[in-house]
Amino acid sequence: MGSEFAGGDEATVFDIERYAVEDGPGIRTVVFFTGCNLHCTWCQNPESHSMKPQVMYYRDQCAACGKCVTACPVGAVRNSPPGGFLTDHQKCTLCGSCVDACFHSARKIVGRRMTVQAIMDEILKDRAFYESSGGGVTFSGGEPLLQADAVLELAQRCKAEGIHTALETAGFIQWKLIERLLPWLDLLYFDFKHINSEIHRRVTGAPIELIMENIRRAAESFENMVVRIPVIPGVNADTETLSRMFSYLAEQTRVRTVELLPFHRLGGGKYVGLEMEYAFETVANLSREDCLPFAEAGRRLGLAVSVGAQGA
Numbered sequence: 516m517g518s519e520f521a522g523g524d525e526a527t528v529f530d531i532e533r534y535a536v537e538d539g540p541g542i543r544t545v546v547f548f549t550g551c552n553l554h555c556t557w558c559q560n561p562e563s564h565s566m567k568p569q570v571m572y573y574r575d576q577c578a579a580c581g582k583c584v585t586a587c588p589v590g591a592v593r594n595s596p597p598g599g600f601l602t603d604h605q606k607c608t609l610c611g612s613c614v615d616a617c618f619h620s621a622r623k624i625v626g627r628r629m630t631v632q633a634i635m636d637e638i639l640k641d642r643a644f645y646e647s648s649g650g651g652v653t654f655s656g657g658e659p660l661l662q663a664d665a666v667l668e669l670a671q672r673c674k675a676e677g678i679h680t681a682l683e684t685a686g687f688i689q690w691k692l693i694e695r696l697l698p699w700l701d702l703l704y705f706d707f708k709h710i711n712s713e714i715h716r717r718v719t720g721a722p723i724e725l726i727m728e729n730i731r732r733a734a735e736s737f738e739n740m741v742v743r744i745p746v747i748p749g750v751n752a753d754t755e756t757l758s759r760m761f762s763y764l765a766e767q768t769r770v771r772t773v774e775l776l777p778f779h780r781l782g783g784g785k786y787v788g789l790e791m792e793y794a795f796e797t798v799a800n801l802s803r804e805d806c807l808p809f810a811e812a813g814r815r816l817g818l819a820v821s822v823g824a825q826g827a
């Protein structure tokens with residue numbers, strides 16, 4: 516935890532998604548920053564955990580032709596059944612030869628250093644869509660506040676351009692990094708995963724106290740906050756746990772809106788290529804209907820609880 520990675524002129528991002536509609540109102544550009552100080556076991560974007568760019572391998576798309584092995588000038592790719600054509604990230608120089616050699620798009624370099632100006636140039640491409648739809652830009656990740664100076668610079672520039680700004684944070688960060696950004700934000704998404712600190716530590720690698728304290732402080736000082744709860748089988752997908760979480764949120768006067776995000780395995784395939792264990796391989800997805808009774812428990816406490824990211 517901390518701001519040791521913060522830097523203002525440049526940032527490392529793993530994606531910039533245009534025409535997004537789920538992370539704030541209207542049509543948006545979502546800037547995904549690399550690096551995360553939580554490691555949630557169900558994470559859909561495990562490639563975001565590392566601050567550094569890296570080669571991703573998608574086994575499902577791989578035709579096992581072996582071209583990446585011969586293309587690599589430093590011998591960093593090996594065929595390692597059943598995982599497939601894996602990368603030695605210590606040896607890899609990110610030259611991109613294996614990516615170019617792969618005709619099946621099974622390899623991709625994820626994460627790139629960009630100047631703040633270059634990110635702004637991307638954001639500004641869709642200005643007309645923001646204006647016509649009431650959209651804007653959302654800073655996401657990873658944990659965007661690990662690159663807090665760059666996010667601050669981008670948010671200030673967006674506001675100067677009249678662009679709506681949103682931030683999605685997991686909140687395991689010093690309060691001062693959140694606080695100084697608030698004047699430049701129109702919308703704050705705050706993730707909340709469990710209320711029991713031991714369980715939270717087991718499934719994310721970090722305790723919950725600082726996050727809950729930051730939720731409380733954000734609720735005191737910011738009007739437009741949405742709390743997002745990923746509903747995860749075996750972790751928090753039970754009425755008792757979610758009711759305790761709702762109760763805490765209902766105590767915060769300005770937290771009125773909560774989104775429940777049903778678990779799905781969309782990012783599961785990425786774990787193989789990163790040689791990471793995926794604990795949810797055999798866990799069934801949750802449907803919207805599965806989560807409706809949970810939402811009802813929150814509504815009874817006066818919260819506006821919806822199922823799924825509401826976006827526009």
Ligand code: SF4
Pocket residue numbers: 570586587588589590591592602606607608609610611612613614
């Ligand atoms: S990016 Fe270059 S060095 Fe890295 S695995 Fe691919 S070919 Fe090898």
Ligand code: SF4
Pocket residue numbers: 576577578579580581582583584600616617618619620621622
């Ligand atoms: S990753 Fe691409 S180049 Fe490498 S074996 Fe698979 S299909 Fe061939």
